[in-house]
Each structure stands twice: as C-alpha cells, then as structure tokens.
Amino acid sequence: MKYTITEELGTVTHCHCRECRKAHGAAFATLTRVSVGAFKLTSGKGQLTAYESSPGKKRYFCSKCGSPIYSHKVGQDFNVVRLGTLDDDPGAKPSRHIFVSDKAPWYDIDARLPQHAQWPAD
Template sequence: MPIWICHCQTCRKANAAREVATAGVQRSHFRLLCGEEKLTAFESSPGKRRYFCSVCGSHLFAARDGQTHVILRVATLDTDPGLRPLGHIWTSQDQPWLDGSTQPCFAERSS
C-alpha cells in the first residue's frame, strides 16, 4: 500500500516527531521474523493498538480491530521498500511551532 507522511496528533505524540512515514501492509503479507515476545502495545484510540519494542521503545506498527492491514512505521525498515511517499496527510493537525522549513539543514550534527 502507499506510503504517506502522517501529521496527526496521535502519530506525533506516539513517535515524538512532527510527522511519521506510514504505509499499510496487508496482514496476509505481514509477519514478524523474530522478537514477537518483546512487543508491547497500548490502545491509542478505540480499537487501535500501537505496537512497540519493549527493549528499545521503537514504535513498529499499529493495527485496528477488523482491518485487513497493519500500519507500518516505514522509518523502522532497514532496506529501501522501493516506494516513495505519495504525500502528507492530517496536515490540519500540524503545530506551527514545529515547522522547520525555514531553518538551515545540516547533513549531520557536529558537537
């Protein structure tokens, strides 16, 4: 499914980030290769659970009851999925004090 950059309040807070790259993955195509016993989850809104690694705290995916797909946090992938984001969603929930578009950019942070 396509990659979207989500700006909603719950994604922002769950990931401590201004925006989050997400993509739906059909449940039939999704499986954990290892570490399932280290997952922990919480219900962020009725029927939606967000799954985290209990060791490092990374938000890995979310799932809604009854949906045929999970919502993957694309930034957790180690390899290029071969897709690019189609656009930004939930920008109505952007916070103006987090807009960094006019700030200088650096390839890396120096000490």
C-alpha cells in the same frame, strides 16, 4: 526485533495527526498499509507490546528499544507500518502529507529547506 513484508508497498504517507506525533516524538510519522498476512515478525516476538491509542486501535512497539512498529485497528485487514523501522529500501517514497490540520505548530512543511546527507559540519 525483526519483521519482513512480503508484498509491494502501496501509498506511503507522512501523517501529522496528534497521536502519531506523540507516539513518535516527531513532527510526523511515515506510514504505509501492509496486509496482515504479508507482515511477519521474524524475531523478538516477545518484545512486541501495544497500547490502545483510540478505541479499537492498538499501536505496537518494541518494549526493549521503544521503536514504534505498526498499528492495527479492529476489523481492518491491514497493519499500518512505520517506515522508519525498515532496514532496507522499500522501493516506495512518500507521496502525501495527511492530517496537516493537526500538524505541529513548530513544523513547516517545506521541501525547499536545505537537505543534509548526515549531521552538518557546523
């Protein structure tokens, strides 16, 4: 599945809410809002499927590989796109953590942790 975004990205957020953690199988999801009209699926449209994670809010994912792509809530004019699925550098970086009260108890938000470009040697 491929998609394209035809507008500049706005605020990029790490969301620690329970639903994002479960949907991504991760400590948090990295998200940004994209206008519905600026988000276009360019291939693999038939692979897109969704489930309603809360009333009126659907989480869309690839039925072939399981990647979470975006979510949309009834009445909103934007999709919330999952940045982990981007191929290119969006030119925007995360600026905040949200739903920290919901964060995984095993995850400490700490920017001072060692950072490795790839899998560490040891």
